[in-house]
Amino acid sequence: MVPDRVYVMDRGYAKFALFQRIIDAGSSFVCRTRDNNVFGVTEERELSDEALAAGIVRDAVVHFPNGKDVLKGPLRIVESECTPHRKASGKRGRGGPEQGDTILACPLIALWTGGKPTLRTYERVCFDFIGLAEENEFLAHIAKLQRQS
Numbered sequence: 692m693v694p695d696r697v698y699v700m701d702r703g704y705a706k707f708a709l710f711q712r713i714i715d716a717g718s719s720f721v722c723r724t725r726d727n728n729v730f731g732v733t734e735e736r737e738l739s740d741e742a743l744a745a746g747i748v749r750d751a752v753v754h755f756p757n758g759k760d761v762l763k764g765p766l767r768i769v770e771s772e773c774t775p776h777r778k779a780s781g782k783r784g785r786g787g788p789e790q791g792d793t794i795l796a797c798p799l800i801a802l803w804t805g806g807k808p809t810l811r812t813y814e815r816v817c818f819d820f821i822g823l824a825e826e827n828e829f830l831a832h833i834a835k836l837q838r839q840s
Contacts, residue, residue, distance in 0.1 A: 692713055694718055695717060699817070707758035751767070816829070
């Protein structure tokens with residue numbers, strides 16, 4: 692782990708030990724959580740008009756009982772509205788567990804670009820974070836999205 696970074700992960704990578712390693716390194720993370728995660732709410736944070744307009748439906752500080760032996764402190768959950776992807780067959784998503792109607796990582800991309808994230812934007816974020824794209828390519832993609840919005 693590298694300090695002063697933001698790691699973006701999907702729910703398949705939601706591991707409490709990884710989260711704590713990122714925090715210990717002095718970085719942050721954004722991760723879409725599983726729909727069946729169990730957590731206790733420490734604090735519900737008030738949503739600003741700007742957050743509500745952006746589709747944020749929840750901002751809370753939580754603790755995960757299943758992660759109590761690994762996590763040293765609480766985490767923050769931010770949920771935003773989303774429309775589940777529907778295939779022409781009528782099924783949702785790409786298979787696997789059904790997607791809920793809220794999501795975690797997309798608000799970060801939306802706030803940065805000023806628009807709804809596309810699959811290509813998400814791929815660019817992933818490629819940049821794993822080193823398959825140069826930072827200037829990623830920033831050029833983000834700048835293009837900002838000009839379009």
